[in-house]
Amino acid sequence: KEIANKLDDLTTYLNYELIKLGITSYTDPENSNGVLAFNISDLDSVEVANILSEKYDICVRGGYHCAPIKHKALNTIPQGAVRVSISYFNSFSEIQHLIQAVKHIAKNNLKSN
Numbered sequence: 001k002e003i004a005n006k007l008d009d010l011t012t013y014l015n016y017e018l019i020k021l022g023i024t025s026y027t028d029p030e031n032s033n034g035v036l037a038f039n040i041s042d043l044d045s046v047e048v049a050n051i052l053s054e055k056y057d058i059c060v061r062g063g064y065h066c067a068p069i070k071h072k073a074l075n076t077i078p079q080g081a082v083r084v085s086i087s088y089f090n091s092f093s094e095i096q097h098l099i100q101a102v103k104h105i106a107k108n109n110l111k112s113n
Helices: 002-020 045-056 068-074 092-112
Strands: 035-039 061-063 081-085
Touching: 002 035, 002 092, 045 061, 045 081, 045 092
Parallel strands: none
Antiparallel strands: 035 081, 061 081
């Protein structure tokens, strides 16, 4: 129960903060088990995942996640989605770091458009 509660808290917080930033979230935090998918406007999800890895040392996965039919239903083809898999061992400050990184990427994307 402690593990589930922590995952729910971190996922709900991440989802709420991403939505506040205007980021599209495809996850119902009530049923996520710590997995959240999102996109930053029209940026390619693999590109976003690479930026998070290279510039912010955050490991996520971009693409179709072996579920192209799900992405067709979500209307995320050809973009895919960025998937975050939260662990019990992740901290609140790590989630805040991810939020700040996404905010920075989204802000830079708006400047370039």
